[in-house]
Amino acid sequence: MTQNGQNGKIKWTRKDLLGLRDLSAEEIELILDTAKSFSEVSQREVKKVPALRGKTVVNLFLEPSTRTRVSFELAEKRLSADTISMASAGSSMSKGESLWDTIANIEALKVDLIVMRHGSSGAPHRISTYTRCGLVNAGDGINEHPTQGLLDMFTLRELKGKIKGLKVVFVGDILHSRVARSNVWGLTKLGAEVVICGPKTLIPWGIEELGVKVVHDVKKAIDGADAVTLLRIQMERQNETLFPSIREYASTFGLKTELFKLAKPDAILMHPGPINRGVEIESALADSPQSYILKQVTNGIAVRMAVLYLLSGVIKNEK
Amino acid sequence: MKNKLNGQSVKNLIIRGAHIVDPANKIDEVMDLHVKSHRIVKWGKDLAAEDAEIFDAKKLHLLPGLIDLHVHFREPGYEHKETIETGAQAAIAGGFVACVSMPNTKPACDNAQVVKYQMERANVLNFNLFPAGTLTQGREGKKISEMAEMKAAGAVAVTDDGNWVMDSGVARRVYEYAATHGLPVMSHAEDQTIALNGVMNEGIVSTKLGLRGRPNAAEDIATARDIELVRLIKCQLHFQHVSTIGAVAMIRRAKVAGLPITAEATPHHIALTDEEFLRYDTFYKMNPPLRTKADRQAVLQGLEDGTIDVIATDHAPHAFEEKDQDIEVAPFGTIGLESSFGVAMTELFHGRKWKLEEIVKKMSLTPAEILKKTNFGRLKTGEQANFILVDINKEWVFGEEHVHSKSVNSCFYGKKLKGKVLHTFVKGYQYTL
Numbered sequence: 001m002t003q004n005g006q007n008g009k010i011k012w013t014r015k016d017l018l019g020l021r022d023l024s025a026e027e028i029e030l031i032l033d034t035a036k037s038f039s040e041v042s043q044r045e046v047k048k049v050p051a052l053r054g055k056t057v058v059n060l061f062l063e064p065s066t067r068t069r070v071s072f073e074l075a076e077k078r079l080s081a082d083t084i085s086m087a088s089a090g091s092s093m094s095k096g097e098s099l100w101d102t103i104a105n106i107e108a109l110k111v112d113l114i115v116m117r118h119g120s121s122g123a124p125h126r127i128s129t130y131t132r133c134g135l136v137n138a139g140d141g142i143n144e145h146p147t148q149g150l151l152d153m154f155t156l157r158e159l160k161g162k163i164k165g166l167k168v169v170f171v172g173d174i175l176h177s178r179v180a181r182s183n184v185w186g187l188t189k190l191g192a193e194v195v196i197c198g199p200k201t202l203i204p205w206g207i208e209e210l211g212v213k214v215v216h217d218v219k220k221a222i223d224g225a226d227a228v229t230l231l232r233i234q235m236e237r238q239n240e241t242l243f244p245s246i247r248e249y250a251s252t253f254g255l256k257t258e259l260f261k262l263a264k265p266d267a268i269l270m271h272p273g274p275i276n277r278g279v280e281i282e283s284a285l286a287d288s289p290q291s292y293i294l295k296q297v298t299n300g301i302a303v304r305m306a307v308l309y310l311l312s313g314v315i316k317n318e319k
Numbered sequence: 320m321k322n323k324l325n326g327q328s329v330k331n332l333i334i335r336g337a338h339i340v341d342p343a344n345k346i347d348e349v350m351d352l353h354v355k356s357h358r359i360v361k362w363g364k365d366l367a368a369e370d371a372e373i374f375d376a377k378k379l380h381l382l383p384g385l386i387d388l389h390v391h392f393r394e395p396g397y398e399h400k401e402t403i404e405t406g407a408q409a410a411i412a413g414g415f416v417a418c419v420s421m422p423n424t425k426p427a428c429d430n431a432q433v434v435k436y437q438m439e440r441a442n443v444l445n446f447n448l449f450p451a452g453t454l455t456q457g458r459e460g461k462k463i464s465e466m467a468e469m470k471a472a473g474a475v476a477v478t479d480d481g482n483w484v485m486d487s488g489v490a491r492r493v494y495e496y497a498a499t500h501g502l503p504v505m506s507h508a509e510d511q512t513i514a515l516n517g518v519m520n521e522g523i524v525s526t527k528l529g530l531r532g533r534p535n536a537a538e539d540i541a542t543a544r545d546i547e548l549v550r551l552i553k554c555q556l557h558f559q560h561v562s563t564i565g566a567v568a569m570i571r572r573a574k575v576a577g578l579p580i581t582a583e584a585t586p587h588h589i590a591l592t593d594e595e596f597l598r599y600d601t602f603y604k605m606n607p608p609l610r611t612k613a614d615r616q617a618v619l620q621g622l623e624d625g626t627i628d629v630i631a632t633d634h635a636p637h638a639f640e641e642k643d644q645d646i647e648v649a650p651f652g653t654i655g656l657e658s659s660f661g662v663a664m665t666e667l668f669h670g671r672k673w674k675l676e677e678i679v680k681k682m683s684l685t686p687a688e689i690l691k692k693t694n695f696g697r698l699k700t701g702e703q704a705n706f707i708l709v710d711i712n713k714e715w716v717f718g719e720e721h722v723h724s725k726s727v728n729s730c731f732y733g734k735k736l737k738g739k740v741l742h743t744f745v746k747g748y749q750y751t752l
Binding site: 021098099100118119120121122123125126140141142143144178181204205206207209210 | 529645
């Protein structure tokens with residue numbers, strides 16, 4: 001059980017969660033430990049704790065999002081925060097207001113925390129130095145999606161009891177995946193063996209230098225895996241000549257029941273969603289007992305509650 | 320409004336005791352220099368002239384005025400970023416007496432009228448502006464521009480600037496036509512189909528930051544093609560802002576083979592690497608991008624062995640609001656005129672123990688030779704006074720207060736520099752900085 005932003009090892013000191021790149025292994029573990037104590041809240045009949053009572057959180061989603069936004073909104077409500085969500089369409093940003101001005105206006109409303117999704121890599125990093133509000137990166141461009149990375153790790157730890165030494169495989173579009181990038185930073189810090197698999201066109205330059213293994217043969221990648229995370233092929237990228245057709249992608253990198261048998265018998269299957277049945281994942285596999293895709297969704301709330309709780313503690317201390 | 324630099328008309332002045340370094344005239348000693356009615360009369364020991372004012376320049380060095388082969392003065396069309404007037408102010412503040420302006424204006428400088436307009440604006444301002452015209456009409460990479468007319472109007476070179484002519488067949492014809500009229504081609508060698516939507520160098524840093532990259536291959540492929548076209552045509556070609564190991568190596572080999580090629584490097588590629596991007600600061604977004612340490616070393620090596628002939632700034636002003644956008648949207652470029660000499664002195668003269676005459680060659684004499692401007696890059700009696708007085712040991716920290724450009728997008732804020740221009744003499748006017 002964690003208390004007041006500590007788990008007996010370290011104390012949380014950041015006002016922002018920008019990415020897992022910046023965090024130490026201890027900080028990641030502190031978030032996961034804190035999330036464990038919050039996961040129980042969602043099992044209760046009254047799914048609410050007063051941890052953020054009186055705090056105001058703005059969800060600023062400048063790129064379309066449903067699952068992440070809903071997950072954050074529920075996490076905030078279950079922490080008793082006052083919340084409001086904004087999208088770029090309909091906000092003054094669609095009238096040409098700059099991001100700085102939008103943030104300054106939100107700050108003037110005496111908001112405590114901003115949860116931001118932005119289409120441009122680095123946008124939250126640039127904003128964070130200017131605002132006194134706590135900032136949670138809910139996905140920036142193709143860079144990071146730290147709470148997704150954390151909830152994947154939380155799910156893995158919950159099911160496997162540990163992360164160190166596990167073979168975790170990612171298959172799909174790594175190049176454009178902020179989910180993969182956050183997972184790579186987090187998992188390598190906690191000592192997992194991370195394997196990246198996809199065509200060369202979808203792998204970022206030199207990612208091996210971050211301590212991961214790149215394998216282009218999906219069979220070799222999955223062999224002996226403890227967990228496999230599939231990443232969505234983004235349909236909108238089809239005209240960028242990154243792969244010949246959805247059909248060929250599905251036949252070469254799509255995960256099927258037979259293929260998944262190469263993994264360990266108790267291997268788990270994950271996906272950040274939304275899934276494209278019949279493309280990166282065979283439909284039956286998505287519904288199989290080894291699929292923990294919906295478990296990830298549930299865990300997302302606990303992890304986001306933990307993050308908001310830890311950041312709010314630091315903001316309080318600053319006053 | 321920035322405080323404006325005002326030139327004092329030099330009527331009759333003896334600059335006393337400056338250490339003159341002028342490699343073209345093989346001068347490297349303390350002397351006096353006499354300027355009368357804007358023109359250099361003579362230099363020598365213990366000059367005396369009746370009723371001449373005396374300017375005590377002991378402890379200062381006197382160098383031929385700097386020449387920048389690569390600036391963007393944005394006029395006409397983008398006057399909110401820079402004008403020829405503010406660009407000239409930035410140049411003078413940095414010790415530059417002459418600049419070659421790029422033709423990516425609106426309309427593009429692809430005809431004699433725009434060349435004339437730019438030159439007239441500069442003449443009124445008493446500045447030496449040498450416009451570059453476009454290679455192709457509208458910088459579209461399709462039809463040859465009216466180069467003969469532009470040359471007659473004063474254009475000194477041709478380039479499509481950031482729009483490297485992708486079609487090799489068109490490039491061949493365009494380069495042949497430029498050679499016909501004795502105009503050097505300036506090449507921003509970059510295959511745009513590879514650079515695509517990258518915002519920084521492609522490498523481990525872009526992978527770490529989750530940003531799209533522009534790989535060295537974009538520059539290397541374009542450099543290789545242009546070298547082969549020079550081998551075919553024997554046109555004079557100048558590679559702009561060389562930034563990769565590969566390009567330096569290819570240019571070195573091409574020069575050994577005797578091809579009429581010259582090349583430049585920018586102060587930011589000399590001093591900085593892609594690690595500057597770690598804070599996602601758009602002031603470090605330039606094209607070609609800041610590269611790796613190894614690329615930077617190759618550029619320095621190229622400068623030192625003569626592969627790279629000149630230092631040019633690629634002074635690229637953009638309004639703060641334009642730079643202050645998402646990384647993908649913000650325009651490429653950094654201003655450079657005000658900081659260039661300080662950076663070169665810091666990195667090369669002090670940092671790598673260059674001789675001062677080497678700095679003069681890279682920043683004044685060789686640029687003048689490439690332009691075939693024999694009155695520049697050296698002291699010349701009877702010609703207008705275009706020179707600078709510098710303190711080679713003055714330490715200063717570059718800041719916004721040193722900027723005279725209309726835009727403030729510099730990548731050198733906070734950098735400790737050693738060596739500063741104190742006086743710029745342009746066309747016989749003295750500007751005290």
